Amino acid sequence: MMRLPPFTYLAPRTVADAARALAEHGPDAMLVAGGTDLYPNMKRRQFEPKVLIGLRAVRETAGIRGDANGGFAIGATTTLSVVAAHPAIARDFPALATAAGLVSSPQLRNMGTLGGNLCVDTRCNYYNQSYPWRKAIGFCMKKDGDICLVAPGSSRCWAVSSSDTAPVLWSLGAKVRLVSAAGERTVPVESFYRDDGIEYLAKRPDEILAEILLPPADGWTSAYLKLRRRGSFDFPVLGVAVALRLDGERVAQARIVLGAVASQPREAKTAAAALVIRRSRPARPPQPPRRLR
Ligand SMILES: Cc1cc2nc3c(=O)[nH]c(=O)nc-3n(C[C@H](O)[C@H](O)[C@H](O)COP(=O)(O)OP(=O)(O)OC[C@H]3O[C@@H](n4cnc5c(N)ncnc54)[C@H](O)[C@@H]3O)c2cc1C
Numbered sequence: 001m002m003r004l005p006p007f008t009y010l011a012p013r014t015v016a017d018a019a020r021a022l023a024e025h026g027p028d029a030m031l032v033a034g035g036t037d038l039y040p041n042m043k044r045r046q047f048e049p050k051v052l053i054g055l056r057a058v059r060e061t062a063g064i065r066g067d068a069n070g071g072f073a074i075g076a077t078t079t080l081s082v083v084a085a086h087p088a089i090a091r092d093f094p095a096l097a098t099a100a101g102l103v104s105s106p107q108l109r110n111m112g113t114l115g116g117n118l119c120v121d122t123r124c125n126y127y128n129q130s131y132p133w134r135k136a137i138g139f140c141m142k143k144d145g146d147i148c149l150v151a152p153g154s155s156r157c158w159a160v161s162s163s164d165t166a167p168v169l170w171s172l173g174a175k176v177r178l179v180s181a182a183g184e185r186t187v188p189v190e191s192f193y194r195d196d197g198i199e200y201l202a203k204r205p206d207e208i209l210a211e212i213l214l215p216p217a218d219g220w221t222s223a224y225l226k227l228r229r230r231g232s233f234d235f236p237v238l239g240v241a242v243a244l245r246l247d248g249e250r251v252a253q254a255r256i257v258l259g260a261v262a263s264q265p266r267e268a269k270t271a272a273a274a275l276v277i278r279r280s281r282p283a284r285p286p287q288p289p290r291r292l293r
């Protein structure tokens with residue numbers, strides 16, 4: 001059995017208190033929300049924080065406010081089950097409800113949060129293994145080692161972003177509100193990620209993801225398709241998030257964002273542009289059949 005390493009657990013009741021604790025303990029501390037990603041990683045000694053700052057007692061970051069006209073604010077500690085089952089989210093942002101409902105298994109969706117899903121660690125077959133397994137192959141640069149076992153000549157880690165909701169929120173033009181002891185800022189989801197398997201988040205370590213802000217639905221509709229090895233529950237091997245703004249029958253704007261293909265979600269701009277062009281062109285009049293020579 002794999003056991004958790006010892007740590008001190010702090011349970012602040014406000015985001016401000018959590019931000020102060022994070023600033024005070026610096027690199028010794030990590031945030032934990034549902035713990036469905038972090039605790040298994042700690043058991044494998046991929047993370048060894050001395051202090052865990054739990055967000056479960058912070059009420060202000062749980063729940064969904066707003067409507068399709070003004071946009072929604074989803075607290076970062078809202079569970080994936082709540083996001084998946086929310087009638088207005090399912091109606092106005094169906095891709096988000098679908099993606100949240102496809103993460104892992106029902107038990108983990110009841111614990112796992114939307115904020116945790118956006119911050120979920122990148123994955124790699126050489127890294128998502130027990131400590132003895134990783135030790136037996138000499139570790140890798142993501143933890144405890146100094147080379148990449150996927151690409152030994154590489155100076156960077158290629159571990160893959162495997163969040164189901166990240167490509168969806170990117171495609172929907174969502175933003176995240178980040179809070180630290182020094183203040184707060186709001187950034188688009190597309191700026192929240194970096195193309196690096198180790199430093200995959202563009203947020204500072206002292207920043208807490210407090211809220212996810214969805215823009216007004218404004219004629220947009222969306223869908224999420226997930227390819228996974230096990231149909232019952234599994235991380236994506238490919239996630240495809242599509243958001244379309246329809247003008248009658250016409251596709252006026254399109255965004256396609258792929259998950260599980262790189263260390264951050266990847267926007268497929270050419271494919272999205274092709275959707276707009278193909279549907280916008282007037283239908284060609286029927287052509288007479290060409291004569292074969
Ligand atoms: C068997 C199994 C299957 C899984 N399948 C999937 C899957 O199909 N798709 C998928 O996307 N994920 C999957 N996961 C991963 C995980 O369950 C989800 O990503 C979940 O949403 C993580 O949320 P959490 O609240 O539990 O995060 P936690 O484990 O609490 O935290 C994850 C990371 O985010 C950080 N963090 C959490 N909240 C915040 C915050 N508010 N601000 C800043 N940092 C924060 C933590 O410090 C940690 O680094 C799976 C996990 C397991 C064990």
Ligand code: SF4
Pocket residue numbers: 123124125126127140141142147148149150151156157158159197
């Ligand atoms: S891609 Fe990253 S996690 Fe995978 S072997 Fe290379 S350094 Fe390690």
